[in-house]
Amino acid sequence: MFFSKHEINRIPLLIAKSFFRKYSTSIIVKTGQEISRLGFGSYRINCKVDEYKLALKKAINSGINVIDTSAHFESGESEKVIGNVLEKMMNEGSVSRKNLVVISKAGYFESIDTSTLPDTFSKINNKSAHSISPEFLQNQISDSLARLKLNKLDIFMLNNPERMLKANNKNYSMSHLHQDIERAFNYLDEEVSIGRIGGYGICSNAMAIPTTSDHISLPIILEKIPESRRHNFVAIQVPFNIFERDVIQRLSSQNYSLAEYSKQKDIFLFTNRPLNAITGGAIRPLVNKCVDTDASFEEVSNNLANKFQKLGELEIELNELFPYIDFKLSSKFIWAQILSENLNKLSQNYFATKYYLEKQVKPDIINCLESLSDYLKSNILNESAKNNLQDWITKYHAEFQSLSTILISYSYLNLLHINNDLDSIISTVSPSLYFDEDSPQKPYSPLSVKCLRINLANSLIGCTLVGMRKLNHVEDSILALTLSDNDITAEYLEEIYNCLQ
Missing domain, CATH: 3.20.20.100 (NADP-dependent oxidoreductase domain)
Structure with a gap:
């Protein structure tokens, strides 16, 4: 032809x-x-x-x-x-x-x-x-x-x-x-x-x-x-x-x-x-991309504990080695305590944690570190004290950055862990949504595909708009369309929704 x-x-x-x-x-x-x-x-x-x-x-x-x-x-x-x-x-x-x-x-x-x-x-x-x-x-x-x-x-x-x-x-x-x-x-x-x-x-x-x-x-x-x-x-x-x-x-x-x-x-x-x-x-x-959350969670938890300890030690060091710094300024460096005491809350909300650390805590810490730098310039300190304080400022900034990154990862892994449980519940209630491990169709995020299929099972919804910035998002969406059928009955939908009350 x-x-x-x-x-x-x-x-x-x-x-x-x-x-x-x-x-x-x-x-x-x-x-x-x-x-x-x-x-x-x-x-x-x-x-x-x-x-x-x-x-x-x-x-x-x-x-x-x-x-x-x-x-x-x-x-x-x-x-x-x-x-x-x-x-x-x-x-x-x-x-x-x-x-x-x-x-x-x-x-x-x-x-x-x-x-x-x-x-x-x-x-x-x-x-x-x-x-x-x-x-x-x-x-x-x-x-x-x-x-x-x-x-x-x-x-x-x-x-x-x-x-x-x-x-x-x-x-x-x-x-x-x-x-x-x-x-x-x-x-x-x-x-x-x-x-x-x-x-x-x-x-x-x-x-x-x-x-x-x-x-x-x-x-x-x-x-x-x-x-x-x-x-x-x-x-x-x-x-x-x-x-x-x-x-x-x-x-x-x-x-x-x-x-x-x-x-x-x-x-x-x-x-x-x-x-x-x-x-x-x-x-x-509503995502649970295929990662070993148990192994990753343990590793991140250990790293997080170490970072909390290091940041806490630096905050103690600030008061012990530099007692001449104004207490109003030095007392602001208590983030290891604040963040560790609120770890449970922070781990429950990935987006809120990311926003809080990047948009609120980080700018506040940068302002405080800049105030310390201004203190260095405006006060008569010997060369050794200046170098030690500047070294502390550099270390604190680096340790907070590292702690912040790990804490966000910890929150995200906790989200994946919770979503794995949700995935299991949905598969139990509606077995037709279950992905067999040997299935040739491997979703990037099994939960995401299930949620899209549930949306598609609602005949009153004309079109669902899905964020598809990445190729794996598109592939999961196509998989959901491919698998979309009549297996998810009205009864299954009701049971799924009831278990989420």
């Missing part, structure tokens, strides 16, 4: 299309687009890491045709990466624009100083604000299209508009928010008519939770849209994972869930954060 040059160029696209057909798909009712039930989420993608580009290319070539981004993701770099990859793939003929659904969002605004922003912005703090004003949206859509190198966004979403209720520069009520959403939609209708967007929607962390103070109601929003223009409001996006299930749950005060209501109104339901749950007031990554 011989192929023309045109046919040869289309072979990768034909392969991807054939592969795509192996999986269950969804239809965006108001646009008629057929999409994969898992989409490429690009929250932390930037231009610095080549693997991000490879991951996106692999996802598209594997049949994933939904790409979700936002104007503020990595200050626009997420869109730039996506634009560069899509441009290259389309030029090569390995993907067709019409087979892709590209979603972007706007609302967040970061600035060195928000004090000069107009009142159309809700100023959250000195460096962060939020807006859905027509003028802001127009600029954001233009910037997004330029970075993505596209003429049209398939769906454009207002990103967490409820955040505007936190305004500290003006009185801003739910009534004001509804008025601004209505005004934004009126403007977006114009964007649909000129062809820069195919439709619009709302991405919200609060829409699925009627009991929260910043809840925005989909029925109330729909009431404000004229019947003749409701076809432009095509989708919503909310969190959904094995712990956060609000979108599929009915409250006693209503006889439908948000998922049921949106389906009834032909509003497509995207969900996000399938593998990053907020539970118990903390972020819990």
